[in-house]
Amino acid sequence: MLIRKTPDLTYADVTPKSVYLNRRKFLRNTGLVGAAAFAGRGLWELVSPASHVYAGTKLNVVSKSPSSTTEKQNTYDDVTHYNNYYEFGVDKTEPAKNAGSLKTYPWSVSVEGEVKKPRKISIDEILKMAPLEERIYRHRCVEAWSIVVPWIGFSFSELIKQVEPTPQAKYVAFETFFDRQQMPQAKYAGIDFPYVEGLRLDEAMNPLTLLCVGMYGETLPNQDGAPVRMVIPWKYGFKSAKSLVKIRFQKDLPPTTWNRLASNEYGFYANVNPHVDHPRWTQAKERRLGEFFKRETLMFNGYSDQVASLYNGMDLKKYY
Amino acid sequence: MRKLLLSNWTKAGVFLICLLPFAVLGWRALHHGLTANPIEFITHATGDWTLRFILVTLSVTPFRKLLGLPDLIRFRRMFGLFAFFYGCLHFTTYIWLDKFFDLKEVWKDIDKRPYITLGFLAFVLMIPLAITSTAGWIRRLGGRQWQVLHRLIYLTAIAGVVHYYWLVKSAIIRPLTYAAILTVLLLWRIASKFWPRPSAPAAIPPQPRKIQA
Numbered sequence: 001m002l003i004r005k006t007p008d009l010t011y012a013d014v015t016p017k018s019v020y021l022n023r024r025k026f027l028r029n030t031g032l033v034g035a036a037a038f039a040g041r042g043l044w045e046l047v048s049p050a051s052h053v054y055a056g057t058k059l060n061v062v063s064k065s066p067s068s069t070t071e072k073q074n075t076y077d078d079v080t081h082y083n084n085y086y087e088f089g090v091d092k093t094e095p096a097k098n099a100g101s102l103k104t105y106p107w108s109v110s111v112e113g114e115v116k117k118p119r120k121i122s123i124d125e126i127l128k129m130a131p132l133e134e135r136i137y138r139h140r141c142v143e144a145w146s147i148v149v150p151w152i153g154f155s156f157s158e159l160i161k162q163v164e165p166t167p168q169a170k171y172v173a174f175e176t177f178f179d180r181q182q183m184p185q186a187k188y189a190g191i192d193f194p195y196v197e198g199l200r201l202d203e204a205m206n207p208l209t210l211l212c213v214g215m216y217g218e219t220l221p222n223q224d225g226a227p228v229r230m231v232i233p234w235k236y237g238f239k240s241a242k243s244l245v246k247i248r249f250q251k252d253l254p255p256t257t258w259n260r261l262a263s264n265e266y267g268f269y270a271n272v273n274p275h276v277d278h279p280r281w282t283q284a285k286e287r288r289l290g291e292f293f294k295r296e297t298l299m300f301n302g303y304s305d306q307v308a309s310l311y312n313g314m315d316l317k318k319y320y
Numbered sequence: 321m322r323k324l325l326l327s328n329w330t331k332a333g334v335f336l337i338c339l340l341p342f343a344v345l346g347w348r349a350l351h352h353g354l355t356a357n358p359i360e361f362i363t364h365a366t367g368d369w370t371l372r373f374i375l376v377t378l379s380v381t382p383f384r385k386l387l388g389l390p391d392l393i394r395f396r397r398m399f400g401l402f403a404f405f406y407g408c409l410h411f412t413t414y415i416w417l418d419k420f421f422d423l424k425e426v427w428k429d430i431d432k433r434p435y436i437t438l439g440f441l442a443f444v445l446m447i448p449l450a451i452t453s454t455a456g457w458i459r460r461l462g463g464r465q466w467q468v469l470h471r472l473i474y475l476t477a478i479a480g481v482v483h484y485y486w487l488v489k490s491a492i493i494r495p496l497t498y499a500a501i502l503t504v505l506l507l508w509r510i511a512s513k514f515w516p517r518p519s520a521p522a523a524i525p526p527q528p529r530k531i532q533a
Binding site: 074079282287290 | 493
């Protein structure tokens with residue numbers, strides 16, 4: 001029997017998991033819509049939020065990347081209920097509760113700055129930009145915990161090639177979506193939003209640098225950075241900006257959120273490095289979620305072979 | 321009201337309420353409620369409750385005077401000992417679950433990381449207070465000296481709050497809330513020392529009692 005793949009469905013066509021798992025809420029909202037229509041309020045505005053939330057849509061993963069680790073993956077539950085996403089609350093468990101308010105469709109990312117072909121790319125286009133790969137990466141947080149996650153996406157270099165950076169482009173700046181209405185908890189974070197991050201162009205070109213649209217075979221849950229995020233596995237987690245809305249190629253080193261907040265604690269590079277402690281805690285060890293004993297932290301999070309050459313001759317104690 | 325405050329049932333009830341945070345932790349442990357990083361969760365929860373009980377302990381005197389309920393003093397030692405109880409759990413979690421008795425590592429932490437230095441100091445200063453909390457020790461030291469010794473709680477409280485403040489990455493609103501409450505409690509003491517209110521019942525040094533819960 002021939003099982004045919006559904007042809008070219010976009011995200012918008014699929015009933016989001018959050019909707020079918022929340023039938024009651026959905027029905028209640030539908031009821032609300034009816035009542036609101038009677039009250040003379042805009043119907044479309046009330047219908048649209050529910051139908052535009054998506055998460056847990058199956059992705060068509062073409063290949064498993066050879067850059068994957070064979071280490072034991074963390075559970076989906078761990079990775080979706082232990083998050084740092086300060087726009088949705090500062091406790092690890094808060095993003096899972098609060099990120100449902102993020103509207104991830106329609107979505108587009110503006111690619112701009114020192115490129116020959118600046119453009120706004122919709123999430124549907126991003127999904128077709130390159131074949132999707134599964135990459136199982138170690139992910140090390142600056143707070144000394146780590147996880148292993150089967151991300152889905154493609155090398156960020158694919159996007160870079162398509163927009164053709166000019167010779168002036170030396171850095172890439174990333175910006176995370178920010179909206180006070182959708183992120184009411186952001187005001188308690190003590191951070192100036194939107195969240196911004198950045199990479200040197202050669203770091204961004206490294207094949208390990210992933211433009212990520214999913215994990216565990218599905219689209220990204222909101223709390224993990226839906227609909228599209230960066231994953232830079234040899235750097236502390238905060239470098240991997242979530243829910244991207246802007247990618248800017250530029251001549252100068254871009255400001256980055258945590259560095260702005262405490263430059264003595266969080267550098268621009270933020271490479272995982274067991275020999276350079278955070279001023280307030282050691283980075284020599286980490287706790288892999290799900291394990292009792294701490295394990296040794298590896299230089300560049302175990303990706304030395306692929307990335308160490310990027311930093312030849314650099315004093316990594318100075319450029320932490 | 322007085323009768324209620326003096327009832328042993330009330331004391332037993334308050335004792336059980338003070339144990340609730342511990343019970344909740346236990347319940348969560350049995351129901352996968354400790355998040356993906358249980359050790360961090362336990363550390364934070366026990367640390368939070370230590371600070372809260374320190375503040376509750378420090379609130380007893382102001383409330384006694386402002387509400388004219390001197391009998392509230394019956395609960396102060398219990399609150400103080402619960403602060404110590406949660407402090408012990410917090411410290412044990414750190415030294416056992418987090419560092420796994422790697423004492424060299426622990427000492428490096430205390431020496432090198434100011435927030436751990438302060439946390440450790442806050443904990444150590446609570447030990448003599450817990451030891452001398454019995455009626456026997458109050459008698460042995462004499463009310464006056466006992467009181468002087470127990471002013472260490474102010475240092476513990478300040479060190480504890482700064483410990484928290486130095487530990488957070490950016491969300492300083494929570495440690496600042498603790499700091500604000502502590503400031504009010506300490507200012508109230510300074511103010512009542514310089515401007516004693518004649519109507520308020522005088523502070524009585526805690527009297528040794530035979531029956532202790």
